[in-house]
Amino acid sequence: MMTSIAVSVVGLRKRYGRTVALDGVDLDLGPGVTGLLGPNGAGKTTFLRTVATVLAPDDGTIRLLGEDPSTAAGRHAIRTRLGYCPQEPGFYPGFTTFDFVDYVAILKEMTDRRARHDEVRRVLGLVGLDEVSGKKIRSLSGGMRRRVAVAQSLLGSPDLLVLDEPTAGLDPEQRLRFREILSRRDPGQAVVLSTHQTEDVAALCQRVVVLHGAKVHFDGTTAELAGVAHDRVWRAGGPDPTARVSWIDATGQYRHVGDPPAGADLVEPTIEDGYLLLVGAAAHAPAVPETGPEAEVA
Amino acid sequence: MSRSRPGPGWPDDRAVALATVAPLGRREARALALHPAFLIGLIVLPGLILLMAGAEPDPEARPIIDNRDLALVPVLTAWAVIVASGMAVLRNRRYSTEELWASLPTTPITRTSAHLVATLVGLPAGLAVLVASLILAWAQGETGSPLWTDILVAPLIVMGAGVVGVAVARWLPRAVFLYAAILAVTVLQTNLWYGDDRWRWLHFSTYGNDPPVAFDALYGRVEWHLVYVVGLIAFAGLLALVRHGWSTAATGVAIAAAVLVAPAAWVQTRPYAEADVARILSRLEEPDTYQVCQVHGGVTYCAHPREVAAIETWTGPVGSVLERVPADAVPADLEVRQRPTIELLDQAIPDGVRRPLEADPTRVWIDDGHVHPSGWVDASYFGELRLAYQAASAVVGLPVTWTAGTEQCLASGQARSVVALWLAGSASTGSTDSLRNLAAESAPGEPVHLDDTNIDTTSLVLEHGSVLDPADLVAAVALVDLDLSAAQVHSLLSQHWDEVVDPATPADRVLAWAGADPARAVEPLSGGDARPCPSTRGVEGA
Numbered sequence: 020m021m022t023s024i025a026v027s028v029v030g031l032r033k034r035y036g037r038t039v040a041l042d043g044v045d046l047d048l049g050p051g052v053t054g055l056l057g058p059n060g061a062g063k064t065t066f067l068r069t070v071a072t073v074l075a076p077d078d079g080t081i082r083l084l085g086e087d088p089s090t091a092a093g094r095h096a097i098r099t100r101l102g103y104c105p106q107e108p109g110f111y112p113g114f115t116t117f118d119f120v121d122y123v124a125i126l127k128e129m130t131d132r133r134a135r136h137d138e139v140r141r142v143l144g145l146v147g148l149d150e151v152s153g154k155k156i157r158s159l160s161g162g163m164r165r166r167v168a169v170a171q172s173l174l175g176s177p178d179l180l181v182l183d184e185p186t187a188g189l190d191p192e193q194r195l196r197f198r199e200i201l202s203r204r205d206p207g208q209a210v211v212l213s214t215h216q217t218e219d220v221a222a223l224c225q226r227v228v229v230l231h232g233a234k235v236h237f238d239g240t241t242a243e244l245a246g247v248a249h250d251r252v253w254r255a256g257g258p259d260p261t262a263r264v265s266w267i268d269a270t271g272q273y274r275h276v277g278d279p280p281a282g283a284d285l286v287e288p289t290i291e292d293g294y295l296l297l298v299g300a301a302a303h304a305p306a307v308p309e310t311g312p313e314a315e316v317a
Numbered sequence: 318m319s320r321s322r323p324g325p326g327w328p329d330d331r332a333v334a335l336a337t338v339a340p341l342g343r344r345e346a347r348a349l350a351l352h353p354a355f356l357i358g359l360i361v362l363p364g365l366i367l368l369m370a371g372a373e374p375d376p377e378a379r380p381i382i383d384n385r386d387l388a389l390v391p392v393l394t395a396w397a398v399i400v401a402s403g404m405a406v407l408r409n410r411r412y413s414t415e416e417l418w419a420s421l422p423t424t425p426i427t428r429t430s431a432h433l434v435a436t437l438v439g440l441p442a443g444l445a446v447l448v449a450s451l452i453l454a455w456a457q458g459e460t461g462s463p464l465w466t467d468i469l470v471a472p473l474i475v476m477g478a479g480v481v482g483v484a485v486a487r488w489l490p491r492a493v494f495l496y497a498a499i500l501a502v503t504v505l506q507t508n509l510w511y512g513d514d515r516w517r518w519l520h521f522s523t524y525g526n527d528p529p530v531a532f533d534a535l536y537g538r539v540e541w542h543l544v545y546v547v548g549l550i551a552f553a554g555l556l557a558l559v560r561h562g563w564s565t566a567a568t569g570v571a572i573a574a575a576v577l578v579a580p581a582a583w584v585q586t587r588p589y590a591e592a593d594v595a596r597i598l599s600r601l602e603e604p605d606t607y608q609v610c611q612v613h614g615g616v617t618y619c620a621h622p623r624e625v626a627a628i629e630t631w632t633g634p635v636g637s638v639l640e641r642v643p644a645d646a647v648p649a650d651l652e653v654r655q656r657p658t659i660e661l662l663d664q665a666i667p668d669g670v671r672r673p674l675e676a677d678p679t680r681v682w683i684d685d686g687h688v689h690p691s692g693w694v695d696a697s698y699f700g701e702l703r704l705a706y707q708a709a710s711a712v713v714g715l716p717v718t719w720t721a722g723t724e725q726c727l728a729s730g731q732a733r734s735v736v737a738l739w740l741a742g743s744a745s746t747g748s749t750d751s752l753r754n755l756a757a758e759s760a761p762g763e764p765v766h767l768d769d770t771n772i773d774t775t776s777l778v779l780e781h782g783s784v785l786d787p788a789d790l791v792a793a794v795a796l797v798d799l800d801l802s803a804a805q806v807h808s809l810l811s812q813h814w815d816e817v818v819d820p821a822t823p824a825d826r827v828l829a830w831a832g833a834d835p836a837r838a839v840e841p842l843s844g845g846d847a848r849p850c851p852s853t854r855g856v857e858g859a
Contacts, residue, residue, distance in 0.1 A: 108418065
């Protein structure tokens with residue numbers, strides 16, 4: 020049964036040796052799309068792997084879809100209602116697209132052959148891969164493979180969908196298609212979306228969480244994230260040393276983010292501006308590797 | 318491409334989802350059947366063997382179906398299946414799907430179970446190789462019937478190899494260990510307890526130590542070996558499952574493996590009870606009490622129940638001899654009755670059987686005037702010539718088999734000796750070749766033993782009643798070279814039969830009747846160890 024809180028973590032901690040990946044993260048995520056932003060090494064992937072029951076936390080409590088993942092029964096109950104698209108999904112290149120997604124469907128315990136095949140065709144249609152369902156995965160482009168990864172995560176219309184950079188490598192049309200897919204989701208479904216594409220967050224997410232330095236730095240709506248930069252974005256004809264970040268925009272003028280000088284030409288901020296202000300220059304200095312150390316999952 | 322792997326996850330769940338095992342097992346079976354290593358093992362390796370066998374037929378090859386050879390034909394397939402099944406298990410590591418798999422409800426032990434179920438595809442694959450081998454054997458003129466209890470181990474070997482591949486890949490998840498496993502299994506199978514027949518039952522195939530087939534039939538243990546091998550496979554499956562910790566499934570498989578292996582191993586290797594020893598001895602001494610008999614051309618042929626198919630290898634040579642002699646010359650009670658070769662050093666033979674036979678070999682090999690093939694008869698190694706010579710000896714009045722405690726006899730220069738060899742050498746293409754070879758290899762003046770082993774105390778094998786004079790062999794070859802039809806030989810011998818069986822009739826008379834060059838006859842052997850052969854037809858020997 021769907022609960023209103025799909026993901027509930029309190030004091031979540033995870034370390035890789037001496038490196039802290041998550042440091043006391045507290046979050047409650049409900050239905051809707053939650054965007055997860057953060058610089059490389061902020062702990063996004065570690066957080067998503069934990070939510071996907073792939074990683075066990077070192078400390079803290081976690082409940083997913085109302086179940087406790089620390090018990091075998093709880094994990095099983097969660098995994099049957101979970102869809103996960105890893106950052107680096109592996110594929111069996113010798114399998115056809117259909118066979119690979121069908122294989123995942125079997126691992127999702129869809130045992131009725133006819134119903135499973137119908138479901139596989141449905142998700143392949145959703146991501147626009149029905150035309151290449153008979154093609155070997157080794158012959159697909161990188162973008163198509165990414166869509167295969169998204170397709171398998173949609174199997175069974177999961178109550179909790181965990182997507183780690185699903186639009187990486189997709190062309191603009193495919194990214195729009197992806198947005199369309201998420202827009203058609205069941206309203207009760209909870210989606211956790213990690214991405215570096217702030218446009219995707221702006222277009223899709225009702226809520227956004229910014230992770231930085233293994234901690235939650237922001238938790239609010241996209242408007243609130245943009246609001247962080249309210250009165251702190253201005254245009255000018257040249258560089259401004261007081262700005263924290265600057266670039267030349269489409270108008271050919273400098274767009275500055277930071278503390279504006281008096282009389283500056285203030286403009287409407289975006290969530291990207293808010294994000295930049297939150298993580299600042301430190302965004303370019305990763306605290307931990309984006310992915311964990313080499314280890315085995317049987 | 319290097320990919321990162323997630324850190325430590327939750328402990329492996331140990332529940333096997335049976336509802337998932339079936340569809341996943343089917344999917345994995347399909348993947349296994351299409352794996353290049355599997356296809357190579359199924360088609361290319363046996364195909365090479367078949368091509369080699371078909372391209373250069375060995376004229377000396379045994380033209381009979383050798384059940385234990387057949388059982389081992391799929392061994393190369395089994396090697397490939399170890400690799401194929403292991404690589405299927407390692408697929409998720411190779412292509413880095415572990416992270417995704419870890420987020421799915423199907424547990425690793427369920428996936429392992431499915432991989433084990435998928436190895437069932439080895440059964441039809443092994444059967445296919447077996448059937449192809451059988452068809453080839455029959456196409457090449459091999460005779461005899463397959464003994465299913467022996468050869469059905471072949472598909473089990475293929476399936477068992479798949480299970481071994483799964484277990485190895487689960488414990489040692491690197492491809493190189495699969496190749497090491499092939500080596501290890503081969504070394505174990507060929508060396509473990511090698512040289513001690515008592516333990517050959519504990520191999521996948523009992524072939525390794527050249528077991529005495531007839532004794533297997535007497536022991537009645539062969540069927541249990543199939544049960545034992547199934548249990549071994551279950552045990553290998555257990556090794557794969559316990560990689561995920563002890564589970565309910567592992568307990569079930571452990572119980573099944575124990576229930577199959579323990580009694581089957583015990584039955585096969587247990588010491589013999591006195592009643593068993595007495596039963597085996599009595600069957601050896603009185604084969605008529607349990608052998609199965611058939612009548613062909615008025616002659617009774619009897620064989621061990623599991624080797625009845627051997628009879629068809631006897632009827633040809635014996636029938637050829639009998640059709641060339643007068644009908645009333647054939648002893649009315651002539652029987653062709655199997656007696657097994659007994660290797661007294663074979664440790665599989667119970668002491669209670671070996672000792673009495675060692676002390677008195679005549680308990681088994683009795684000079685009763687009947688023909689006694691020791692087992693399968695084939696064209697090579699003088700097999701057909703020996704059998705035909707026994708039948709011919711019975712007809713012309715020479716002792717058929719040797720009796721311990723007496724000397725083999727010599728009928729050098731006698732018409733009956735040359736006729737017996739002529740009949741034997743005309744019995745089949747194989748016997749003709751054997752006769753020529755024997756004559757060519759014999760030293761003039763030295764008696765020839767048709768048997769290829771000397772009479773000794775280590776084996777009880779068929780020994781013929783008579784030894785041969787090389788000159789008689791040369792004369793017989795001259796007669797065979799006339800290439801007379803069976804009817805012509807029959808007519809000729811019918812005219813002179815009384816003289817043929819008379820020990821006083823010299824060999825050159827036969828050459829003269831047939832129109833062969835009498836100059837090829839030489840003086841009879843004299844002296845030596847052999848005694849003159851008596852006549853078993855009531856005519857005193859010379």
